[in-house]
Amino acid sequence: MxxxxxxxxxxxxxxxxxxxxxxxxxxxxxxxxxxxxxxxxxxxxxxxxxxxxLQKKSKSIRIGITGVPGAGKSTFIDSFGTFLCEQGNRVAVLAVDPSSQVSKGSIMGDKTRMERLSRHPNAYIRPSPSGGNLGGVNRKTRETMILCEAAGYNIILVETMGVGQGEFVVRDMVDFFLLLVLTGAGDELQTMKKGIMELPDLVVVNKADGDNKEKATHAKREYNTILHYLKSYTEGWITKAVTASAKEEEGISEVWDIIHSFQEYTKKNHLFYEKRAEQQRNWLHDLLKQELYRYFYNHAEIKEQLIKTERTVISGEKSVASSALDLLNLFMEKKI
Ligand SMILES: Nc1nc2c(ncn2[C@@H]2O[C@H](COP(=O)(O)OP(=O)(O)OP(=O)(O)O)[C@@H](O)[C@H]2O)c(=O)[nH]1
Ligand SMILES: [Mg+2]
Structure with missing residues (x-):
């Protein structure tokens, strides 16, 4: 502490x-x-x-950035964030790192990767909260986002590693989701979690510089072919793949143009605030489920009774369904 x-x-x-x-x-x-x-x-x-x-309709845009370790997320945020700040925006950078319990906050421990941005007066960088489960990290990040918006940050960037559950959690707290990839779609897709290609609103093939440029362009085509067969996460929006170089600062303004048209499109057809409303609802229900679960399983009498109930259902004395109901009834009698 x-x-x-x-x-x-x-x-x-x-x-x-x-x-x-x-x-x-x-x-x-x-x-x-x-x-x-x-x-x-x-x-x-x-x-x-x-x-x-709390703001009824905050004017911010929340952008999630994911990708396998080493894809260049921090470097990209440094270039992209600086670009946005120079245009007069105020940028807050947060991180969701479900692995931080083990690695003690590896993500963005490397503020050095965001050296330029961290020096910019319009930027605010907050390393990921350490400790706690994914549910806890989820709440902390969402609430930090609210505080940053109230402090006038109009662009929120959330970095998460594309290896665990982090990207699914972040997808449900942002307006726009960007997947950063490297060359060789085939190899990379194997290391990424199943279903991740259905989450982004934009795929950016990073490190399209030097000798790698040609390979990156090839990968872009491969990704566009894959994306063509997948359902977009945001209705009516076509998720595309583009190339960029976070290091050489190429393709950065193009990424912003795409996010800008996404915002225009989703605000015109009301999807933007509908999605946010849905996210609020999901968050409420997730939290309720989590808390109910915790209360139930931590309740002293329930714990005790549960051991007995397990025995009776295993031995076949009582049906599972009626045993579960009895336990729930017991819980409700105790609580209300
Ligand atoms: N050539 C080239 N190298 C890059 C580019 N972007 C990032 N790199 C390099 O790739 C390495 C990893 O970059 P990071 O920005 O730390 O990647 P990350 O995705 O944040 O990594 P984790 O936080 O560990 O998940 C660093 O050595 C960067 O210098 C790029 O556009 N071109
Ligand atoms: Mg990083």
């Missing part, structure tokens, strides 16, 4: 709310620390701050 978290009991919520409204980066960072804390009283304070800062 950081020194700040230990000391912060006396800081009133107004301090955070006003500071964030004034785009004070130090206060924003302090509020995010509260959101990331697992202590109960921090949770309550964080919720008060968030509720005061």
């Amino acid at each position: 950081s020194k700040f978290v230990k000391k912060n009991r006396d800081i009133p919520v107004e301090h955070y709310i006003n500071g964030i409204k004034k785009a004070d980066r130090v206060v924003l960072a302090q509020a995010i620390t509260l959101v990331e804390s697992n202590a109960k009283h921090h949770f309550e304070k964080a919720q008060q701050i968030i509720e005061a800062l």
Whole structure:
């Protein structure tokens, strides 16, 4: 626990709310620390701050960036983010790293990969919250996003590694999802999780520079062929593959043009806010399921009864369905 978290009991919520409204980066960072804390009283304070800062229709765009390790996500965010900042945008970079428990936050531990962006006054970079399960990381990232938007960041970039469940979680919290790939579609697809090709709104073949340029162009064609046969994630939007070089800063403005037309298209047919509404609903239900599960399995009497019930269903004394119902009834009697 950081020194700040230990000391912060006396800081009133107004301090955070006003500071964030004034785009004070130090206060924003302090509020995010509260959101990331697992202590109960921090949770309550964080919720008060968030509720005061909720926006009905935030004008931001949330962009998820995924890809296998080494695809160039951080380098791409550095170039892309700097490009966006130079156009007058305010860019916040967050990360979802389900592996951080093991690797202690490998993702974006390398702020050096975002050296230029981290120095830009319009950018705010927050490394991934460490510890906790994917559900916890999910909530923390979503709430951090709300705080950043309230502080005036109009573009939110979320980096996640395309290896675990992270990309599915991030897909459901962003408006636009970008998959960064390398050359050789065949090989790479094998290391990527099944179904991932159905998630992106854009595929960017990175490292299209030097000797690699030709191979990247070839891979782009291969990806376009694959994408042609897949259903798009966003109705009516055709997911394409393009080439770029994060290092040489080529194809960066083209990526932004595509995101811009995506925004225009989805706002015109109301999909943009419909998707956000759906994401809010999903989040609520995910959270409810998670909490119900936790309450149920942590309930002392349920735990005890569950062992007995297991025995009776294994021995065939009682049917599984009626045993489950009995347990649920017991749980409800105890809770309500
Ligand atoms: N030639 C070339 N190299 C690149 C490009 N983009 C990234 N790289 C290099 O590829 C390596 C990995 O880049 P990162 O940006 O760290 O990749 P990442 O996807 O963020 O990696 P993880 O965070 O470990 O998942 C680094 O050595 C980069 O310098 C590019 O456009 N061209
Ligand atoms: Mg990275």
